[in-house]
Amino acid sequence: MKLLATVAGLVLVVTASASAETPNPMFETRDVVSALAFDPSKFFQEENGQDLVRFAYRGDDYGWPVYSIAIRNGCLNERTKECHMGRRARMVRAPVIEKMERPRWRGTALIGKVSAQKPANPYETAKVLDTVGMEWMEADLVTCPGAMEVLAEGNSLIWVTSETLKPTPETEFELVLHADTITVEFPYYLRQVRYQGYLAKRSPAAWADKLAKTLDPCWKPASAPVPWHIQEKTFR
Template identity: 40%
Template sequence: MSMIRSAYIAAALVLGQVAPLAAQDTPRAYDFQERTRALAFDPARFFPERSEPAMAVRYLGDDYGFPVYAIAVRRGCTDADLGEARRTCGDRLIARMVRSPYEGKPPRARARGQRLFAMIAKSPPQSDDALLRSLDKAGLEWLEADIRKCPIAMAHLATGQDPRFSSVLNQTRQMPEIVLHADKISFEIGEYLMRSRYEGWLKPGSPGAWANDFAASLESCWKPSTALVPWRVVKR
């Protein structure tokens, strides 16, 4: 009887060791949604000559992170400025945006990202190479604007001292605002030896709301960009 019991114990110990190893060896399913956000909607990919843009904005819809748009702003020259242009481009402010496609005006901003994911999900990619081919055919908007030639955007930039990035600890007993299924925005802006970042919902008066209004101020100034699309950029 003791031999049988010992055999059961030994088998249990072996199974206990093998099961975690088997779980570790199981490959993770390819997450095309996360990879879409990383490859196509990462502002750090918009200007390959410089990984950290002067300003970066990314708008994701709902708790599912439906990608709506992402914007990067570059101060100064870009790789496209050659020859004589190189002498006069130092003060330029160039914005580039990728935006999920939608015919007409979407009922809510997140509908853009929902439609993009639904389109890709019709033939779910299982690798980055397959996803890149899907993104090439997805009709993503890839746009560029010269901010200094866009009066509405310049006027909005002039209010850039208004956003308050720091949080103040609530010293009252009031309950915080409860926001369900909110769209979220990340906004980062930098100057010499300084960098400020906001990430959260589009709370009125927040830096995120200011950044979303900045995106709206550029609407009439966008033109198709001739730069390489971000999902095809090989990061240095």
């Protein structure tokens, strides 16, 4: 079946299958791995407190998991005025690979390795994740050079461009194909906001990626249990 659409005088032809597609094992593995290991809302599951912001970097249109980060105030199980001034981050990142030209290659390589083991269920997938070199890290933003300054830049982000809301005849729209995307979520009580998009200038996605790169030299192995073993219990 062919679907026709006319946009600005151009006819786009999209071919769609009339029958149900056979599930792709790589995509099924991607979904399980993403749920087990790359859900940043689960990174501080063992502690009390409130996440301030969460990032999830996905590669290409297929959403290959590259990294996810959760940041919250310095209070975990303690409650003091000083700890509320702190900022802690935890990250899961797909293993680094040789000759990596694009971040998405981490995600595709990870899913390929896990899929090749043919895990039969989430419990087996979690065990495979233990063997492929996953990065489970944490960092202190207060002591990490530049991190708190970049975090503060979140106050001046462009969530929606003026051209999107009120285009003019002179407006030139960008054509973006097969872009990596970042989901940014502020889960603050009664003021929750969420953004998903490519790394456009001054967008929440570009800011999140900048902050992730600023934190890069400050990561150390996390002291908390890996999230994929916490999560796999929920699948049983």
